[in-house]
Amino acid sequence: MINRRTFLTGSITVTLLGSPLFSALAEKKKKRNLVVISLRGGMDGLSAVPPIDPKLEKFRPDILVKKTLPLTSDFALHPSLKNFHNAWKQGKAAIVHATNIPYTMRSHFEGQDLMESGGHKPFAEYTGWLGRGMETANLEGLAIALPMPLILRSKANLDNYFPTKLSTPSPDIMKRVASTYPEDSNLRSTIQRVIMRPYSMLSGKGSRKAHKLAGTAAKALSKANGPRVAVFDINGFDTHAAQGGSNGEHADKLYNLDKIFGTLQKYLGPTYEDTLIVTLTEFGRKIEQNGGNGTEHGYGTAVLMMGGLVKKAQVYSDWPGLNRKNLFEGQDLNSTTDARSIYCSAMAIVFETDFEKLKRQVFWNDPLIDLQDKLFNV
Amino acid sequence: MKKNFFRKVGFGIGPDEVVPKNPVSWAQNQVDKVPPLIWDTQIRSGEEMLNHYAEWVYTDREILRKKYRENRQAYKEAKNKLRYKVGQQYFENLEICIRQNTAVKSKSPVFERLWFFWCNHFAIIDKDAMPQFTTGPYHRETIRTNMCGSFETLLKEATLGWSMIHNLDNSESIGPHSEWGKNRRKRGKLATVNENHARELLELHTVSPSAGYSQEDVIQLSYVMAGWEHEHTKKRKECNPVRFNYKKHEPGNHKVLGKKYKQRGLSPKNKLIDVLKDLSNHPETRRFIAFKLCRHFLTDKPTEDMIEPIISAWEKSDGNLPTIHKALLQVVYDHADSQAKFQNPEIWMLQMVNMVGGSWPLQADEMKYNFKIKPNNHQRRPRFFMKEIGYEPYRPIQPNGFSDLESDWISPELLIRRMSAPKEIAQRRFALKNFGEMIEKNFDDPEEIKALINGVKSSSTKMQLIFPSYRMLKT
Numbered sequence: 001m002i003n004r005r006t007f008l009t010g011s012i013t014v015t016l017l018g019s020p021l022f023s024a025l026a027e028k029k030k031k032r033n034l035v036v037i038s039l040r041g042g043m044d045g046l047s048a049v050p051p052i053d054p055k056l057e058k059f060r061p062d063i064l065v066k067k068t069l070p071l072t073s074d075f076a077l078h079p080s081l082k083n084f085h086n087a088w089k090q091g092k093a094a095i096v097h098a099t100n101i102p103y104t105m106r107s108h109f110e111g112q113d114l115m116e117s118g119g120h121k122p123f124a125e126y127t128g129w130l131g132r133g134m135e136t137a138n139l140e141g142l143a144i145a146l147p148m149p150l151i152l153r154s155k156a157n158l159d160n161y162f163p164t165k166l167s168t169p170s171p172d173i174m175k176r177v178a179s180t181y182p183e184d185s186n187l188r189s190t191i192q193r194v195i196m197r198p199y200s201m202l203s204g205k206g207s208r209k210a211h212k213l214a215g216t217a218a219k220a221l222s223k224a225n226g227p228r229v230a231v232f233d234i235n236g237f238d239t240h241a242a243q244g245g246s247n248g249e250h251a252d253k254l255y256n257l258d259k260i261f262g263t264l265q266k267y268l269g270p271t272y273e274d275t276l277i278v279t280l281t282e283f284g285r286k287i288e289q290n291g292g293n294g295t296e297h298g299y300g301t302a303v304l305m306m307g308g309l310v311k312k313a314q315v316y317s318d319w320p321g322l323n324r325k326n327l328f329e330g331q332d333l334n335s336t337t338d339a340r341s342i343y344c345s346a347m348a349i350v351f352e353t354d355f356e357k358l359k360r361q362v363f364w365n366d367p368l369i370d371l372q373d374k375l376f377n378v
Numbered sequence: 379m380k381k382n383f384f385r386k387v388g389f390g391i392g393p394d395e396v397v398p399k400n401p402v403s404w405a406q407n408q409v410d411k412v413p414p415l416i417w418d419t420q421i422r423s424g425e426e427m428l429n430h431y432a433e434w435v436y437t438d439r440e441i442l443r444k445k446y447r448e449n450r451q452a453y454k455e456a457k458n459k460l461r462y463k464v465g466q467q468y469f470e471n472l473e474i475c476i477r478q479n480t481a482v483k484s485k486s487p488v489f490e491r492l493w494f495f496w497c498n499h500f501a502i503i504d505k506d507a508m509p510q511f512t513t514g515p516y517h518r519e520t521i522r523t524n525m526c527g528s529f530e531t532l533l534k535e536a537t538l539g540w541s542m543i544h545n546l547d548n549s550e551s552i553g554p555h556s557e558w559g560k561n562r563r564k565r566g567k568l569a570t571v572n573e574n575h576a577r578e579l580l581e582l583h584t585v586s587p588s589a590g591y592s593q594e595d596v597i598q599l600s601y602v603m604a605g606w607e608h609e610h611t612k613k614r615k616e617c618n619p620v621r622f623n624y625k626k627h628e629p630g631n632h633k634v635l636g637k638k639y640k641q642r643g644l645s646p647k648n649k650l651i652d653v654l655k656d657l658s659n660h661p662e663t664r665r666f667i668a669f670k671l672c673r674h675f676l677t678d679k680p681t682e683d684m685i686e687p688i689i690s691a692w693e694k695s696d697g698n699l700p701t702i703h704k705a706l707l708q709v710v711y712d713h714a715d716s717q718a719k720f721q722n723p724e725i726w727m728l729q730m731v732n733m734v735g736g737s738w739p740l741q742a743d744e745m746k747y748n749f750k751i752k753p754n755n756h757q758r759r760p761r762f763f764m765k766e767i768g769y770e771p772y773r774p775i776q777p778n779g780f781s782d783l784e785s786d787w788i789s790p791e792l793l794i795r796r797m798s799a800p801k802e803i804a805q806r807r808f809a810l811k812n813f814g815e816m817i818e819k820n821f822d823d824p825e826e827i828k829a830l831i832n833g834v835k836s837s838s839t840k841m842q843l844i845f846p847s848y849r850m851l852k853t
Contacts, residue, residue, distance in 0.1 A: 040776075061568070106593060107581055109778050122587070126785065146768045148789035162791040166766050166798035169842050174797060180830065180848040186788050187848070194790045194797075235775050240547045240574045290570040291562070292550025297573070329593065 032309065033221045033275040034350040035230045035264060036130060036151065036343075037257065040112060041238030043281035044295055045302030046333060047250050048078050049095050049315065055322040060289045065245045071095075075315045079246055080254035083262035084306060088313045093306040094375060096342055097317035100283055100335035104328065106297035108238065111282030116151035118340055118363055127154045129343060132362040134158075134229060137351035141229035142220055144213045151280075152231055159193055159227070161216065163208060171195060210234065211259040218267030221275065228350070232260060237281065241292040248293075261306055273308030276376070278346055280339075286331050287322065298332035303342055309349060309376050316374060338368060345371040349378065380714040381822050385853040386675055387710055388487035389725070389732040391819040393809045402711050408486035409703040412526055415518060416480045418742035424515035427469065428540070431511035432617035434464040440612065458752075466510050468753045470772060473514025474760040475739040477771060478724075482732045489525070492703055494725070495674050496521050497771070499667070500536040500583060501779030502545045506616070509772035516541040517771075529667070529697040530658035537579060537654060540608055543620050546575035546777065549607035551600060553628025571600035571628070578777045579603075584657040586666040591635055601628035602639060602649045622647045635660070664692045671706045673782045677717040684709050718852040720784035723769040723792070727799055729853075730845045733816055735809025738802075763802060767795045784852075796846040804838035813840050821849055 050056060050065050052074055057064055068076035069085045075097065077085055087093035103114045110122035118129030131154030134141055143152050143160040152158050174195050181188040210232070217230040236253050243250045257279070265272050284301030300320070318336035320326045328334045340363055347362070348355040348370070355370045372378050383401050384391050391397055398404035415421060437460050446453035461467060481490045497517045502508060520539045524532040536542055543549060551572040552559050559569035576599035580591055605627030609618040624646060631640040632649065637656065639649045657663060668688035672680035691705035721729065731738045739760050747753055764770045768787075774780055781787070810816055817827045830847060831840045844850060 061566070105587070106596075107577070107587065108776065109581070110587065143789070146789065146791050146795075147786055148792075150785075153785065160789045160791050164766060164791070164794060164798060165762075166795065167801060168794055168798050169801070173839065173842050176830065176843055177797060177846045180826075182848070186785070187793070187851070190788055190790055191793055194793055197790075238574075240572050241550045288570065289568055290550065290572050291552035291559075291568065292547065292572055294547070294550065294572065296570075297577075 030274045031224060031228060031271075032350045032352065033228050033230070033268075033271060034130075034346060035217070035221070035232070035275065035277040035307075037232045037234065037260060037277065037279045038112075038115070038149070038151065039237050039253070039257065039279055039281040040233060040235045041108065041281075042111070042283045042285055042297055043237045043253075043279070043301055044239065044243070044250055044285040044298075045097060045300065046284065046287060047243070047245075048081065048254055048304070049075050049097055049302045050078070051075055051097075051319070051322065053322050056287070059287045059322075062293050063243050063245045063248070063289050063295070067246055071313075072315055074319075078251065078254050080251045081258045081261075081304075083258045083265065084304060087261070087265070087306045087310075091313045092308060092310050093304070093313060094310050095305070095315045095317075096303045096337055096339075096375070097315055098300045098320050098333055098335055099303055099317075099337040099339045099342065100300050101339050102335075103283065104299055106283065106299075108282060108297070113150065115280055115282045115339075116149060118343070128152055129340070129362050130229065130231065130347070131156070131158065133344075133347040133351065133353075133358055136358055136361045137347070137353045139229065139351060140227045141231070142217065142227040143231045144217050145231070145233055149231055149233065152229075161220075162213075210256060211263045214260045214263040215267045218264045218271075222268050222271040234260070239285070240290065240294040240296065243289075243294045257304075265306075275307040276309040276346055276350055277304075277306045278342065279304045280343070284333055287327060287333060288331065299328045300333035300335040303339055305342075305346075305375065311374070311376050311378075316371075338366075340366070341368040341371055342375070344368050345375060348372055349376045379822075380711065381820055382718075382849075382853050383711055383714045384820070385721070385729055386714060386719060387491055387707060389482060389491075390729045391816075392482075392732045393735040393811070393816065395819075397819050402708055405488045405707040405711070406704045408488040409492065409700045409707075410526060412523055413484060413486045413489055415476055415522075416483045417476045421476060421518070422469075422515070424512065424519045424540075427511045427515045428617045430464045430469070431507050432614040434460065434466055434507055434511070435615045435617070436613055437464075439615070462751055463749055465747065465749060466507070467758065468747050468749075470510050470514070471740075471753065471757055471760045472745055472747075473517075474764060474771065475741075475745055477514065477517070478728060478731075478739045478760075479741070481728050482736075482738070487732075488707065491675075491725070493517070493522050493525060494771075495671065496525060496532070498674075498774070498779040499670065500532075500542065501774045501777055502541050502772070503777055504770075504773035504775060505545055508541065508545065509770070512541055513772040526700055527698075528658075529663075529692075529699055529702070530655055532699065533583065533658045534651070534654050537575075537583070538606060538620055538650075540620050542575070543606060543608055544616055546578055547572045548575040548603055549610065549616070551575075551604040551607075552626050553601055553604040555629055556604065556627055557625040559626070559628075571597065571604050573597065573600045576600040576603050579657070582778050584666070585635070585660050585662040588666065589635065589660065589662040595634055598632040599634045599653065601630075601632045602634065602653055604628045605646075606650065658697055664689045664697075668692065668702075668706075670782070671702075672709065674719075675706065675710050676713055676719055678720075678783050678785075684713060720787055720852050721850075722780060722782075722787060723767040723795065723799075724764065724771060726796070726845075726851065727767060727803075729850070730800060730841070731803055733810070733820055734803065734841065736803045737806040737808060763799075767799050768792055793846070796851065797842065800841040800845045801838060804841045808837075810837075813837070813844075817844075823849070 067079050113122045116128045117125035119125040128151035130151045135154040135156045141158050146162045178191040220226045239249045284298040285295035286298040320334040442456050484490050502513045524535050552569040562569040577596050605623045642648045668685045672684045688705045691701050695701035817824045821827050
């Protein structure tokens, strides 16, 4: 079995096909992209990437994931994550396990606020870690949602996209409306962005299904002068009831996630090589199932990463084990990696910005660890 | 004269309405009794709606899926027929119409705004078939009818009502030492409580995290709550009335927020009732809800001098809601000049409708339905439109309901909706003839708004200019 304090590496040999390393030297640097997928409700890392450990069967007899896909000798993958698994086989997918943001109070609303703000105290920050990171690196982003998620908010102004079927007024009307908004207000800068939009983004009659929107986002990211960051939300990971194992609520949500993985890969085209997709959630779920084939709010979970910037197929973890005494509060998979270390490293590699600088300007110089060498193609 | 007050606590002044001379008493007089809903045909009861819900889930899962296992196309057709028969695409639209018609036609718009507030405080998220069948009735019957008594009663009714019990999974909870719990363990199955409802009861409905409760408090409260359930049956699935099942209840005494709760009679039912009583009278509950009321009606960042009079009214009246509401209305009026509140899409849209005397939503005769075919486009418009502008009243995605913060309602796409929505109302009939008069009645700086439409002929364009403008978005 897995020993604590053992760093795990994948059992898959990484084959780099048409490695971009050489051409990158000759050409100008390519634009890199970051896609963050928020899994709201508390994604169960023990269901998505179950450790191969008989103890898990004892805790979860009715919701055990069967017919898993093989990863390493110590971990398996939920069968809903087929696209992710294909990427794994190509050395383009990895997992950090037993990780979470440093939050242990089990409230969705506080947890989601912190996973987006990156802060310590719930509802104390009005900007998000990704927004601040992009501000530090001077970049543009695009949220695929109707509201602007906290994670992207910053002093700089950001864009979102969500097709409407209502008819939009003429630019002239918009400009007159804009003139009523105070000069330095959020409203004013936001409407300016609307006014400057290309017509195609205003009359969008596109589909609003998540995986279709993923296609739209991927196409935007794949353009040399397009945005470099995209953010998605998937709701419904709060599986208190009928979570199920290979089938059920959680399986359906993972399937939705996997569909987004697949669509992004397809529409990013060659840009996929310069892209990093990473997941985010507020907490994992308790190790023990509850009476209704569901799970309660927990702590440690897994972060999934995919894309050309992933170093190799691996489950990276300082695995704490599933013995009672190693569980957080005797109930949850512990977190041994501050997930913000992953996100700070991800921004450093994608934004090509100094890790220390991001750590200072985005995360208040908290003791985060630079994982770029371990996780990404530096 | 603080004309913005009529939008802060209502839906503005319509073409046929006069500006009340004494705004505070005008507002306070609206909260003592529950006004009737405004709808021309009979309104279905929650009980009847639960039957439709039951028929929908039972017939689909137990009959159609089995009967048409081999034939996807035939299954799809049969399911559509069932959809029409039980009104699966109809009732949510109808409920939106009843809700919004009542809001804009009401003689007590202030009461309606408070109704919207409480529906959102005790939010029911988009889960299973609830938005299609039962959340509208829950708002009408559980929330609305209890708005003129005590907070304690409202809390009790909301907590023990079918909607909240189902929405927050309390039927899944099994006390580990209960009869069922022991039996399950004998069979090698696990039996634990589901903490969902207990957690939200503390965090969202009453004391809030500032009370400093622990995970142990949540677990103990889950024990207290275990057994409050709806039965799950083959023929009706989850659609059974709430009952107390002592066989799932965790026996013994439980300590919540430092106080021990024990059984006082033959049944341990009283434990939860006792907790609810204490929670509704907890100082942190008063503070949290006073804060939320001010945040909804007045400003994103309420100050102590706003919250204090509401807490004090609560203390003096033992949580009598009309008294609390009246204190709030006075506070809102007192601060009306210095505070501007960003209005959420639904309230903003209904203010627009009311101020121009618009023909929204659809009326009872337009919503007549034969339950045989798909509701027509027109009848499905209410849900479509609410989805477009980003506020489906029966579909909050999280139990903390829709946000009250400006920053959550501003994004390029949400602003596009605010600029597009006026056309939806403008292209229907509306009563307003004189825009100047409407502006005089509703705005404290009428010249500023008049200048905006100076030289504009088309009424539709006037609406497209006025309603997304600053003073309307932020009242």
